[in-house]
Amino acid sequence: MSGSSHLGIDDPVCPARGRINDIIASRGEDTERAYDAWAQYFDEDMITLGYGGYDVMGKNVIKFVTNKNAKILDVGCGTGLFGEKLRSLGYMNIFGVDASDSFLEKSREKGVYLELEEHRFGNGLKLPYSDNSFDVIMAVSILGPNTINPTALYELDGLLSPGGYLMIFIRRSRLDMERENFNVKAVLDDLLTSGRWERLPDSSGLYYTQPNGVPVAEGDEAVEGDGVVVTMKKLLKH
Template identity: 30%
Template sequence: MPDEKISSNEAIDAALHLDGDPEHVKQFYEDWAKNYNIDTTGSDYTGPTIAAKLLHQHLAAKDSKLLDAGCGTGLVGVELQSLGYIYVDGFDLSDSMVELAAATGAYRQVLGSIDMMRASQSYPAASYDAILSVGVFTLGHVPPGALPVLLGLARAGGLLVISTRTHYYDQTNFQQVVDELTTNQQAELVQLIKDAPYNNDGDGHYWVFRKSG
């Protein structure tokens, strides 16, 4: 993990220096939950808005079954609700974050204590029209290996919308995992927006994949 300061916000910077251990990540977010929205709003966090609009460009049907993977306090769900989507589920590692997500009223169902790397133990395979994961593929949180796990939850032809912070992309094997999925014809990269607004600490990349089959 990098030692240099990444964010001017103390809590966000601490999150980016987590060690990726699920128990450590969970405890951090249990403690941060009550201030999370304040801190992220103050950082001009645009990831949820961009990702939701990106999904809408490729999947306009409002009754599509959507899964917000790593839903946090529900920022993505609120954006999806504003676009008219009516069937949105979510999960997160932190129970305290999930409580806040449920309180938004944007979700049909939200589950806590779900490790993304083991999400297939809680959700049936090929059960969603689209899966979004925003603010999760970032330093100290989940490895790029979570990408095929999420893809497995999408139906054939379903979409996967992902955000990656630029420094996460630069410092992990995310591109290698993407290349493996596309080369093996498990998924097609439909759209990639690089170096787009993410928050005031830096830019991000936004990915749209379509599951093969």
């Protein structure tokens, strides 16, 4: 990527922050290449930055999903870290989908998903699953202006069985964003207007903690700390 040193790994302060900031700044094909290159550093970077999404979402799953045999789809499964978290909580019926070959390969190495599929949202291709396939659909930190648009939630709508849950973990700044080409609230409101969904109370969760010894500048998305869990329940009847 132009203007960066291999996804920021030579950043003298914190390479992980450099990679995150390069991902945020990337566009189009550069974003795809950036994610593929990031796969080898991703697990370590999440530890370095103190990423809290997997723990927060794990607690949310336990709160609502008592059936440990529930069929779960991890959208944007990445390297499989959340799949590992779900397995540790006793959920075994887990499927994953991601757009990056490199991330999917890391997920395969962990061996926590029953099946893994490649899919790029927003390109008109149908997801490789039939309608009403899943009891729970998880989207952990995947929605972003330069990554996956919230309109992808429309693609996921048909995959969820009535009575099931759609759970989203997102930066608060992105949940509050109301751009013409990126507006999560508008999509959620549209789903609710259909009469087929109920939005349960949101909860707050830690997104990133401050890396030890690294000062955090206001507005630095690489270490943004405020996350939100949005839980939508698909109604049995409407």
